[in-house]
Amino acid sequence: MKKFVLALALLISFGCTSVPDNFVFNGNSSKSIQSDINTLLKKLPRNKKQEFLMALLAIQFSDVNSVYDMIDDPAMSGMNYDILSKKLDGLTYGEVIELAATSKTQVEVITN
Template sequence: MQIQLSDVDTALAVVLNPELQSMNYDILSKKLDGLTYDEVLELASQSETKIDISFN
C-alpha cells in the first residue's frame, strides 16, 4: 500500500477515489514493472506514506 499511495498528497484523494481504497494491482504493476526485489524494497522505504495496521 505504501507504494500504491506514494503519489497521493492527501487523505481526501483516497476518500474520493475508490480505486485507492484497496489494493489496486493495476497501479502496482505499473509502478513495479521491471524492478528487482531490492528496488521494490527501496521504493517502499522512500515513500512518505506510512501504513499502520493494528489489530485489536
C-alpha cells in the first residue's frame, strides 16, 4: 500500500510539473497572455520558473536601447503583459526560451 501511494504521488507530481510540448501562448490580449503565463508557472518546477521569468524579462526589454527608454515609463516598471502578448502570441514554451536566448537583453540573477 505504501508503495502504491508513493508511486501515485510521484506520477501526480511529474504530471503537474511538465509542460506539454503543444502548449501555445494566446496573445490575443494582455489578460489571455497573463493567464497563460500564470498557468505555465504553476506547472513548472522551481528552477524552470526562474529561467522562464528571466526569459520573459529579456523578451519584454529586448527593444530597449538605453536606460532612458525605461526611466519614468510605467509600462517598464514590472511585467508588461501588453508587450508580452504581442511577442509571445503563437509561441510554445521552448520557442519562448529560444527567443530570449537570441535577445540582445540578457537577464541574470545575482545573489550575495
